[in-house]
Amino acid sequence: MINTLIEIAPSGLMQGLILSILVTGVMVPFRLLNFPDLTAEGSYPLGGALCASLIVAGLHPLLSLAIASTAAGIVGICTAIIYIRYKVNTLLAGIILSTMVYSINLRAMGKPNIALFELPNLFQNIAHGISPQIITLLIINLVIMGALYSFLNTEKGLQFRATGLNPKVAEKFGVDLNRNIIAGLFIGNAFSGLAGGLLVQIQGYADIGIGVGIVIHALAAMMIGEKLIGTNSILKLTIAPFIGSIIYQQLQGVALAAGLAPSDLKLLTGAIVLGIIALR
């Protein structure tokens, strides 16, 4: 079991570093805006699908990633507009959008999966091999955490946090709640799309099903991080997704090494979420 664990730890770490970006994307609306958003279920695979399709079409992998991430952010804006304009429940607005985006993903890909093995990708150019890939992903994570932490310490970031903590009082202080919700859902889903795009480039293929149940994985990772380091400061809020994702992915590795089938992992994820809720 130990040998298996050591063997799968680096790839678990790599997946954890990708998951961390997605979890940050889920955390932004959930924790900072108090807006439970399920759009990641659509924006994460959209990032992957668009990125793969654009690479196949001959675009540079970095440009493909940027376009895919922006498109995923726009899906977040659509969720925000549905919520604001039609007063639809936040969860329902996310479900509607992610369901619609599934069809868009299939359209973009043209088929349920696309192989990218023979095509250029970001990691082929700048980081060949697992260690450089981990370092690259680590740098991307640090940049995201640093940017988010800095933003939350600015006046704009303070207004952003106030939107989620107490919208009524925030409004009294001139905070435009709708603008922050739109911006927050754009940022959150752009991160989700970025994670999807990075995943397809690293694994060398895109699959229409990568988003299925992804929000519950993200929530499990987020809750592990929050349980371990807390949420009572901006720094802790920013780092919790990173810590939680790494540990969550390694826990999955432990479960696999202990003999659990990959199909049992969703059961484990649900149990982790329930366990943390029970411990609160």
Add this chain to the structure above:
Amino acid sequence: MLELHNITKFFLQNTEPTLKSINLKVGEGEYCVILGSNGSGKSTLLKVISGEYQADSGVVILNGKNVTKHSLHTRAKEIGSVAQDVNKGTIDDMTLLENISLSKMRGRSAKYKFFTNQTNEIVKDIKLLGLDLEKYVNTNISSLSGGQRQSIASLMAMSPKPKLLLLDEHTSALDPRSKEKIMSFTDSYIKNHNITTIMITHSIADAISYGNRLIVMHHGVIEYDVSGTEKSKLTEQTILDILHRIGGPL
């Protein structure tokens, strides 16, 4: 400065309105005190002015602009308000510094600069209250007592200087000594900066001591409105007589 034309507000259709066709003009620099029994519509009136409630009919004009359809956050750029309910004046999960920084951005657009840059300025502002609260600048505001939070809420409503200040029993949670300090602080701030103010109180003594105009409300109607020298001549007994005539206990 502020004009209300035929403001009516219902909470339940087919029942008596909380505000019945209110007409009110408040001039620049005027300091109005509103007295009235519970349920007379005082707080509702202030909430309609601030934008927290939308009137069912009527027009709100602020500085010559029709702001009837403007949202709370748009009106907040010109209006500072303190709610009667302590929990509605500050954000619990933020520090004093964060709360006051937030209030200071009310009249302008927030910038991409660190809010902690204003710490010294904010400590100076808190010192003005004279309640020794500056030591809590980096403390979560929920750790403070209700009265201390209400004092900070008053400071937040006045900073930055609003064009119109709405005080809804802003000292209701304070002990007598702190109440005296906050009343005196708000009074001198209002006078020094010539801020147009509407203050709700249940205290006849405060209605006599503060402001240059007295309005008495009863059952959603302005029953009595006096200002200038006439107001300064009012005594506790005359106010009690007015309230008795109107028929409402305070």
